Amino acid sequence: MEQEIYLDNAATTKPLEQLKDVYAEYAAEMWQNPSALYAGATRTQKKIDEAKETLLRAFGAQEHKCFFTSCGSESANTVILRGAKQKKAMHYVCGGAEHPCVEESFKLLQSAGCEVTFVPTDKNGVTAPEAVADAVNENTVLVSIMHVNNETGAKNDVERIASLVKAKNPNALFHSDGVQAFCRERLQNTSSIDYYTVSAHKLHAHKGTGAVFYKEHTPLKPYILGGGQESGLRSGTQNNLGIFSFAAAVEYFENNPAEEKIQEIRRVFLNECSKIPDTVILSPQEEERSCGHIISISVLGVNGETLLHTLEAQGIYISTGSACSSKKGKSRIAAALGLTPEEAAGAVRISFSPFTTKEEVRAAADAIAKNAALLRRFTRK
């Protein structure tokens, strides 16, 4: 195949080239167990501690600490299922179009008898801060609103949401799933964000590592039980390679901020998309309401999965929605956004990396247009 245009960076990203040096160092000398007592091993613990500092700095930590997990899902599970003090009448608030690792955690709490209020988003996946505050009551122990929506790229003003939540109930804790936002959206003031959860493989590091940022003295119990690693908050021998690679990728993005470039790519792509007939932009169009790297569109009269495979035949890789739900259908988020059946059927997600070029997104938009025209001949009879 001549071209290979990977536009599914919200699903996962290609590891940075320079991580091969991290691997080489790990395999040669940094593979030892961080919990062992001799110097060769304590050196790995020191490097893990430095990795935490790197991540916390990129987050804009204020009195936050960090521990590593195996993925974004485990991170969110830990916060939601172990992150609020047990009390009698437990009430939770959850966003209306959260990642399943958040939504399923709240459903588990619901089935255990807790009350959960789901706050609907607008049709692009944006959550109104006031709507979240309205849902908070005196029994609310935890509120969870994602920073950037993994389907549409919709950006929530989590700083404002967190402070409105605290204004309504100072005891309510606030969590944000930052998996799609970390190192892409900069936070000015994290002081009201009690928990923030992130994942390495969305940032050109390896799969298998996530982290939880949490404010000191905030309730938090371990979810994985065992040897008491990560200051007792996450047992299991640490994934040295995953952790070192995560920190190396974060450092790369700190030194090479890509937001501007990605917004420019987005402009080019949206401009091209506007020329495709009968195509609806599902993502928020305004840049201040959208993280640049994710665009969802619906090509009306076309089946998204069919479009995906015709593009694949041309070396262009996109998705019909998050990889986490691609095999289970996309009805959940379609319902959350209130899509029409035709919009839901034709929905595809295109997601960029800092390495995506204007030529690539022009070629992709062109291919979408041509394939759509072809496919509609068969479906619109």
Added chain:
Amino acid sequence: MEQEIYLDNAATTKPLEQLKDVYAEYAAEMWQNPSALYAGATRTQKKIDEAKETLLRAFGAQEHKCFFTSCGSESANTVILRGAKQKKAMHYVCGGAEHPCVEESFKLLQSAGCEVTFVPTDKNGVTAPEAVADAVNENTVLVSIMHVNNETGAKNDVERIASLVKAKNPNALFHSDGVQAFCRERLQNTSSIDYYTVSAHKLHAHKGTGAVFYKEHTPLKPYILGGGQESGLRSGTQNNLGIFSFAAAVEYFENNPAEEKIQEIRRVFLNECSKIPDTVILSPQEEERSCGHIISISVLGVNGETLLHTLEAQGIYISTGSACSSKKGKSRIAAALGLTPEEAAGAVRISFSPFTTKEEVRAAADAIAKNAALLRRFTRK
């Protein structure tokens, strides 16, 4: 430092040299999200499925299936906390010297009102099969006995234990923590073992990957909730690199069985240890009761941690117990084995790999003898 003798292989192992090729392939083309729908991604899912077959074959699976987790601790947590059907009077049976990831899971169940019987081991860490069967009653839903003890190398006859458990209560499920045993101890008949949990980094693969083997139709719910990966049993994007490396290491050990060689190393080391005055072998001496790669000894009149550091200064790396508990003291297992305070104080663990040489263990025993003599001059006044 002239020599580097790593004898802490029960804590973690050095990644196999050939895993650098697995890394190179992963970084170049096998990094894609296994849940995505295009061929480049489904190829990674296929390789994950092949990895499962490799692991199941090495286990000696009979009607077993497999899913991947992030570590042995997560694997054990999943089985114990999600692996038995809820019913009214829940009773569990747990080994008396289990890894904390097992013990802490049962303690959580205990705090939730379940009844747990802990079955004491003998002084070497071996569990009598009859004692386990005696502990089983009509309300027993799950029994968990480790295959090889991570402190002493004591080997439990889990096949016999499992069948005695089933004979007493056919509805009781049996789990064995196989982290230290997998690919080291071969099982003849796994048909009574409902769950078996393993970890990659104890087998010269990378940290960050574990697996659960489970019999089909055995109750099991996911512990990590989210996108429904691993057939709904473990959410979170799979750790491709970790999984591929795990399978590569298992294949290596299938093709290069090391049990005989390690038992020979053990004989040499035990013979040298028998010459060190006032030194007690804490591990079972009989080879049929002990996995070859772990030896615990107690050098009486010496502090184990001091001995560890004097050996470290000579380039020899051992532990005072499992790395999981090394920073928390070793009182838990010392109590389980019924060690005297002096035995507990002088306990150290030495653990071999297939790459350990006779020269290395002779040098280590010699260094232990010399350092012990020196240290006793200071402590035995």
